[in-house]
Amino acid sequence: MASLTITRIVPGTGGFDGTQGKIEFAGRLTLTGNVNLETSRDGGSSRYFIDSLDSGTRALIPHLTCPVEDASPPPVQVSFSNQDFAEQQFGKHSYYLATGTVVVDNFSETFYSGGVHPSISARLIAVIENKPTP
Numbered sequence: 001m002a003s004l005t006i007t008r009i010v011p012g013t014g015g016f017d018g019t020q021g022k023i024e025f026a027g028r029l030t031l032t033g034n035v036n037l038e039t040s041r042d043g044g045s046s047r048y049f050i051d052s053l054d055s056g057t058r059a060l061i062p063h064l065t066c067p068v069e070d071a072s073p074p075p076v077q078v079s080f081s082n083q084d085f086a087e088q089q090f091g092k093h094s095y096y097l098a099t100g101t102v103v104v105d106n107f108s109e110t111f112y113s114g115g116v117h118p119s120i121s122a123r124l125i126a127v128i129e130n131k132p133t134p
Contacts, residue, residue: 003027004062004107012111023062025107028125031057031078035130037096048086048124050102051077061120062109080124081106089127101129 004025012021033053039046053061053076061076080086090096104122111118 003060004029020111020113022108022110025062026105027107028103028105029057029060029107029122030101030103030128031060032101032129033057033099035090035096035098035100035102037090045083047079047083048090048096049077049079050100062107077120078104078107079119079121080104081108081121082123086124089124090130096132098130098132100127100131102127 004027006023007026008024010022010024031050031053033050035048035050037046037048058076061078090098102124103126104124106123107120108122109118109120
């Protein structure tokens with residue numbers, strides 16, 4: 001396990017449904033939870049993410065709030081910013097669900113206006129454990 005340090009706060013464009021800001025972190029985290037593949041219904045891009053984090057992992061995720069009144073608490077779902085590498089690690093499937101432990105860095109949280117939940121992303125560095133669900 002490790003911890004994160006805020007390295008940069010990037011102001012957003014604001015406005016209706018605009019980005020209110022982004023917070024970037026240094027440090028590596030080991031996350032344990034469910035690895036999922038979300039596919040788009042229109043045949044577009046798909047993305048891997050980890051959610052349903054165990055309690056120890058959940059405590060490591062920063063639950064920051066954006067300095068705007070309408071910001072919602074962040075979901076505990078971390079998208080992998082390097083999807084090509086995630087696909088190499090987990091394979092290309094039309095459906096994927098596994099219990100896994102991964103190491104990530106380049107963690108960031110992006111906040112939006114209009115009550116949209118913030119998005120969390122991190123770069124996948126390594127997969128320590130991967131148990132696909134049948």
